[in-house]
Amino acid sequence: MTPTVPALRCLVVGIDGSDDAARALEWAIALARPTGARVVAVHALGLLARLGDTRVATGTHRDAITREFADRWCAALDRAGVPADRIAVDGPPAEVVLAVAHSESADLVVVGERGVGGTAAELGSTSRRVLAATTVPVLVVPAAPTTGPGPPP
Amino acid sequence: MTTVGAVLVWSDLGDLDRHDTGVGHPERSARLEAVRRGVADALGPDGIATDGVVRVAPRDATADEIARVHSTRYTWSLARLADDGGGDLDPDTPVSAGSYATAVLAAGAGLAVIDTLRASGRGAGFVAVRPPGHHARPGIGMGFCLLNNVAIAAAALADAGERVLVVDWDVHHGNGTQDAFWDDPRVAYASVHQSPLYPGTGLVHETGGPGAPGTTINVPLPAGATGEMYRRAVDDVLADAAAAFAPTWVLVSAGFDGHRDDPLAGHHLTAGDYGDLAGRIAALAPTDGRVVVFLEGGYDLAALRRSVAATVGRLTGTSTSDEAPSHGGPGADAVDAARVQHGRATGAG
Ligand SMILES: [Zn+2]
Numbered sequence: 052m053t054p055t056v057p058a059l060r061c062l063v064v065g066i067d068g069s070d071d072a073a074r075a076l077e078w079a080i081a082l083a084r085p086t087g088a089r090v091v092a093v094h095a096l097g098l099l100a101r102l103g104d105t106r107v108a109t110g111t112h113r114d115a116i117t118r119e120f121a122d123r124w125c126a127a128l129d130r131a132g133v134p135a136d137r138i139a140v141d142g143p144p145a146e147v148v149l150a151v152a153h154s155e156s157a158d159l160v161v162v163g164e165r166g167v168g169g170t171a172a173e174l175g176s177t178s179r180r181v182l183a184a185t186t187v188p189v190l191v192v193p194a195a196p197t198t199g200p201g202p203p204p
Numbered sequence: 205m206t207t208v209g210a211v212l213v214w215s216d217l218g219d220l221d222r223h224d225t226g227v228g229h230p231e232r233s234a235r236l237e238a239v240r241r242g243v244a245d246a247l248g249p250d251g252i253a254t255d256g257v258v259r260v261a262p263r264d265a266t267a268d269e270i271a272r273v274h275s276t277r278y279t280w281s282l283a284r285l286a287d288d289g290g291g292d293l294d295p296d297t298p299v300s301a302g303s304y305a306t307a308v309l310a311a312g313a314g315l316a317v318i319d320t321l322r323a324s325g326r327g328a329g330f331v332a333v334r335p336p337g338h339h340a341r342p343g344i345g346m347g348f349c350l351l352n353n354v355a356i357a358a359a360a361l362a363d364a365g366e367r368v369l370v371v372d373w374d375v376h377h378g379n380g381t382q383d384a385f386w387d388d389p390r391v392a393y394a395s396v397h398q399s400p401l402y403p404g405t406g407l408v409h410e411t412g413g414p415g416a417p418g419t420t421i422n423v424p425l426p427a428g429a430t431g432e433m434y435r436r437a438v439d440d441v442l443a444d445a446a447a448a449f450a451p452t453w454v455l456v457s458a459g460f461d462g463h464r465d466d467p468l469a470g471h472h473l474t475a476g477d478y479g480d481l482a483g484r485i486a487a488l489a490p491t492d493g494r495v496v497v498f499l500e501g502g503y504d505l506a507a508l509r510r511s512v513a514a515t516v517g518r519l520t521g522t523s524t525s526d527e528a529p530s531h532g533g534p535g536a537d538a539v540d541a542a543r544v545q546h547g548r549a550t551g552a553g
Pocket of ligand 1: 459461501
């Protein structure tokens, strides 16, 4: 029996400023180009955030963090020219990604295996928590490989 | 209505600096020294050595006491993470080798203070601990919090047959405490907080599960709100709800990060506002000796010291803050919305 693969109309990708998230975004763009899917980049606003080398409080640097997310962390979206949205939501990363995937009726969620601060340990991994609770397919982009394939060109 | 006692039951700070959050993290050990100085400011030169203070040594919370709130799977994983040298629960929430032991001691401090109050029946409790607790959910810690200190205390009281009102004036919504008692009619949870802000929960229509309708109360206030809006929230929303709920104990999640000098949020409270709130909320308890204040957030050390001094000064009746209460600003509509929400949900007002 041949499974039916639905069309990709909306991809939700978790963005936290980490290298892994940047690679997740590249994968989302690579999948969006041939399918025409819209990419929704999501950033979870925590209590603290990194702006460059500085740790700042989200509560008093909200606009700067949101700009950093939209303009720098998501710069690849502009270069790629795919249809895209950027959404910043207060809350823990896994819950925020899943909530936006639900509200946007996402067909696929793309996350990096590790993010800023988070460890690969069971308790610290956003990707594991997303996988544990998701109702849509999830693409987990492995942590910083030194070899192996990148996203398709 | 309680008469605010002259006795402060104070948990000794113990070894709560073993929770190492790393360089530059705002939730740091120096906060406890600021709290200690604030208590001393409130009580006079002898500080916590005065006759009016009963010092209580914290003890470890037992596995059973923690399991009333947290899944054993989470507690076990947290212990293992610390045993392995630590890691991060999320970008905000580091765990060091000493963090689990510290969190267990912080959770037990509240229980020890409550035991002392139960025996004496007078005074107010002040539990100065870190890490804070109110974001810690049953299945996972987050937002600087590992174990939910106030929830573990409330659950212990509820299992002893008490009706517990938890009032949370930290500027962030206490999502962990709300989750813990969402469907539990023995514990009411009332929070005044900034919204939108982390953790994104605490909207006005979040009022409790089917088994405990109306026992969760949220008053989300916009950025820029002053102490006047917190006072209105207590007077116009919480007071009626508390009267209907008839608590036998009142626990306070006292974060001081709504202070105008605090870097983590955008509310404009003063130390004097926290003194006001402490007095109003203590009055919701049925009798003396049934109010316990737990430290949650508060990250500007000078503001934390003044705010703790105002809170303790009001609870013990020993001093008043020279930082005047704040007035005006946005938020009156939000208080009205919460009043209407709970007029419907509880059948009161
Ligand atoms: Zn807080």
